[in-house]
Amino acid sequence: MNDVLTESRPIRLKGRSFLALALTPELPLEDWLTRLDHLASRSAGFFLRRPVVLDVDGLDIDRSQLRELVDQLGKRNVRIMGIEGARQSLLGADLPPAMTDGRPAADYEAKMAEQAEKTEAPEAEAAAETVITAEPLATKATPSIVVTQPVRSGQSLFFPEGDVTIIGSVASGAEVVAGGSIHIYGALRGRAMAGTTGNASARIFCRKLEAELIAIDGFYKTADDMEQNLRGKAVQIWLDGEELKAGTLG
Amino acid sequence: MGKVVVVTSGKGGVGKTTSSAALGAALAQNGEKVVVVDFDVGLRNLDLVMGAERRVVYDLVNVIQGEAKLSQALIRDKRLETLYLLPASQTRDKDNLTPEGVEKVIAALQSAFDWVICDSPAGIERGATLAMRHADIAIVVTNPEVSSVRDSDRIIGLLDSKTLKAENGERMEKHLLLTRYDPVRAERGDMLKVDDVLEILSIPLMGIIPESADVLRASNVGSPVTLADNRCAPALAYFDAARRLKGEALPITIPGEKRSFLGKIFGRKAA
Numbered sequence: 392m393n394d395v396l397t398e399s400r401p402i403r404l405k406g407r408s409f410l411a412l413a414l415t416p417e418l419p420l421e422d423w424l425t426r427l428d429h430l431a432s433r434s435a436g437f438f439l440r441r442p443v444v445l446d447v448d449g450l451d452i453d454r455s456q457l458r459e460l461v462d463q464l465g466k467r468n469v470r471i472m473g474i475e476g477a478r479q480s481l482l483g484a485d486l487p488p489a490m491t492d493g494r495p496a497a498d499y500e501a502k503m504a505e506q507a508e509k510t511e512a513p514e515a516e517a518a519a520e521t522v523i524t525a526e527p528l529a530t531k532a533t534p535s536i537v538v539t540q541p542v543r544s545g546q547s548l549f550f551p552e553g554d555v556t557i558i559g560s561v562a563s564g565a566e567v568v569a570g571g572s573i574h575i576y577g578a579l580r581g582r583a584m585a586g587t588t589g590n591a592s593a594r595i596f597c598r599k600l601e602a603e604l605i606a607i608d609g610f611y612k613t614a615d616d617m618e619q620n621l622r623g624k625a626v627q628i629w630l631d632g633e634e635l636k637a638g639t640l641g
Numbered sequence: 642m643g644k645v646v647v648v649t650s651g652k653g654g655v656g657k658t659t660s661s662a663a664l665g666a667a668l669a670q671n672g673e674k675v676v677v678v679d680f681d682v683g684l685r686n687l688d689l690v691m692g693a694e695r696r697v698v699y700d701l702v703n704v705i706q707g708e709a710k711l712s713q714a715l716i717r718d719k720r721l722e723t724l725y726l727l728p729a730s731q732t733r734d735k736d737n738l739t740p741e742g743v744e745k746v747i748a749a750l751q752s753a754f755d756w757v758i759c760d761s762p763a764g765i766e767r768g769a770t771l772a773m774r775h776a777d778i779a780i781v782v783t784n785p786e787v788s789s790v791r792d793s794d795r796i797i798g799l800l801d802s803k804t805l806k807a808e809n810g811e812r813m814e815k816h817l818l819l820t821r822y823d824p825v826r827a828e829r830g831d832m833l834k835v836d837d838v839l840e841i842l843s844i845p846l847m848g849i850i851p852e853s854a855d856v857l858r859a860s861n862v863g864s865p866v867t868l869a870d871n872r873c874a875p876a877l878a879y880f881d882a883a884r885r886l887k888g889e890a891l892p893i894t895i896p897g898e899k900r901s902f903l904g905k906i907f908g909r910k911a912a
Contacts (some may be wrong), residue, residue: 545795
């Protein structure tokens, strides 16, 4: 008998979280698929090798329609790893498993991905540099990072986990993307995007506002839209409903 | 072991080659043994500025590809015994530079010279990244205008991430060389002021080279400006910059502010 469990070491099961792309289909499905094809034609390979979750919450379809949708997506090389928000009766062994407790993350911009792919191609060496990898702090609560050098033009600082504090300036052509607030003890000349994981209470603080673009929770303003009397001043920016507000500090 | 210096900027036409030749000559004029290496494969210019264009036989690419020995490719300056040039190839392109080949050449030069000055091509591609790869010190050449400053900022970011020093967790020594500075235009506000550039780039200043017809004249006769006329204003500025590169702490004078300096003295007397 081979399957007698004499092994004293148990199989290790671990929880792990991954970032997946969530697709939210809309009715009628034919139209939605056409729009998806249009997106895919603009940025070839956008869904290739990316884990995709289908969010069918509130979508009025039956089992055979869902089956058909997953097949249609499969034909387009979009492989569905799980289905979110589906009633138990919709799912079965022939469909991807149900997924729950998804937390929102930053919106994927198809356009940005397209650009990234373009620049990656010939000069992969040059394009793949200088993303400052932010090590999240080991302690729980609200993670944050402190950067003690200026963020230079062409550099991207990503920290979806929480707040970013920069002691130094953010140069023109540099960008800082944070899940929480962004604090800049220096001039902000590049882009600052706070609350990108859906945090509307995030704020941006800087000693000198000369930004090219600011955004909180997806609502953004470019340099031209900003109040000119705030330029060069110490400023904080917050979100009031769907409007970005700014005021001087101190 | 000699020091490896990269002269870089991101943007083209700001004065990398002129500065490489002038600083190399200035160091050699003080008795240091110097080699200036042209990394601008395909668009070489350093040989012209140093007046050696008719003596180029072998070049950097020949050495890297094993077609010539390093000693065959090095050209000694006719005026200065301790100044050498390693020219770039004009007929090949930058793909002929390999990381291993560059590493070997730099190591060999480092053991024979006090200073290895690498004149980087413009841009942020292969030639530029290989020129900065093995540097101990970087000289960032910038003009007082916004696009040059932003490109320099980008290059500083690369110096802090793509060089061997950065990858080993060490800090690259960086100096700002502000070139083509025109005091009259800066006064009028047509150019960025020195303080503005320093505030944006936040690296130490090693010199301000005034905009001058002497620089163009020297280039056209194939002579580093420090050799062509060692009393002219840009030459004096390069001599001071070379001393700062060697570690001397000299006060920096901003061109055109002599009058205001005198004004200060008189102002004080009157008070």
